[in-house]
Amino acid sequence: xxxxxIVSTIFVASFTASTGFAAGDNSxxxxxxxxxxxxxxxxxxxxxYPRDHIDYPATDVEGCYAHVLAPTSGVVFDVETKDIWDEKxxxxxxxxxxxxxxxxxxxxxxxxxxxxRVKVKLGDRLEPGQWIGVMGSSGNARITRCHTHFGISRIxxxxxxxxxxxxxxxxxxxxxxxxxxxxxxVSAKNRVIKESPAACEVAAAKK
Numbered sequence: 001x002x003x004x005x006i007v008s009t010i011f012v013a014s015f016t017a018s019t020g021f022a023a024g025d026n027s028x029x030x031x032x033x034x035x036x037x038x039x040x041x042x043x044x045x046x047x048x049y050p051r052d053h054i055d056y057p058a059t060d061v062e063g064c065y066a067h068v069l070a071p072t073s074g075v076v077f078d079v080e081t082k083d084i085w086d087e088k089x090x091x092x093x094x095x096x097x098x099x100x101x102x103x104x105x106x107x108x109x110x111x112x113x114x115x116x117r118v119k120v121k122l123g124d125r126l127e128p129g130q131w132i133g134v135m136g137s138s139g140n141a142r143i144t145r146c147h148t149h150f151g152i153s154r155i156x157x158x159x160x161x162x163x164x165x166x167x168x169x170x171x172x173x174x175x176x177x178x179x180x181x182x183x184x185x186v187s188a189k190n191r192v193i194k195e196s197p198a199a200c201e202v203a204a205a206k207k
Contacts, residue, residue, distance in 0.1 A: 038182050039070075039177055040177040041112075042061060043067045056165065057166045058149060058170065061149075062147045065146075067131055069132060070102060071177065072108075072128050078101035087143065095113075096114060098138040100133055111149075114148055119132055135147065135148045162206065
């Protein structure tokens with residue numbers, strides 16, 4: 001009886017410590033980065049991407065019909081399976097067309113837009129490299145070109161779009177993941193939080 005109690009106590013303590021460590025939004029120690037696995041989130045079709053973007057940090061990855069994968073473990077926080085973008089209205093929140101938003105276990109948000117197909121549903125638990133969709137031309141990509149918009153950002157507590165679409169340059173991490181380097185965006189996310197702590201609230205107010 002005593003032995004079972006000791007084992008149970010150790011298990012609960014270990015689980016609590018691990019969960020708390022992963023959930024800390026501003027923790028960016030070297031040990032934390034080792035907790036998560038990152039993979040290059042595109043397969044089946046060769047893709048390319050530039051080192052710049054229009055006027056905010058994001059990456060438009062080109063390679064029509066490539067499989068889009070979860071870059072790390074996490075949960076599908078939001079998914080849009082209906083393309084409601086109207087060229088005449090051009091509402092910012094609809095420009096992404098078919099989208100998948102992942103809240104990573106590393107407390108980083110990953111946003112994929114302009115998908116042609118979505119392979120996951122709200123609340124799905126994801127592992128690194130899991131198939132989440134197919135690159136397409138939904139949203140305003142209908143009038144540009146087939147590509148996947150990839151944004152990395154902090155997790156905001158309220159609905160917004162300007163932060164969701166991207167606030168950290170993803171190409172640095174794409175380069176690393178493609179080379180098999182397990183590079184974490186946690187430190188970069190923490191830096192932008194420190195530089196602009198009210199970004200979520202400001203973006204939400206513009207809705």
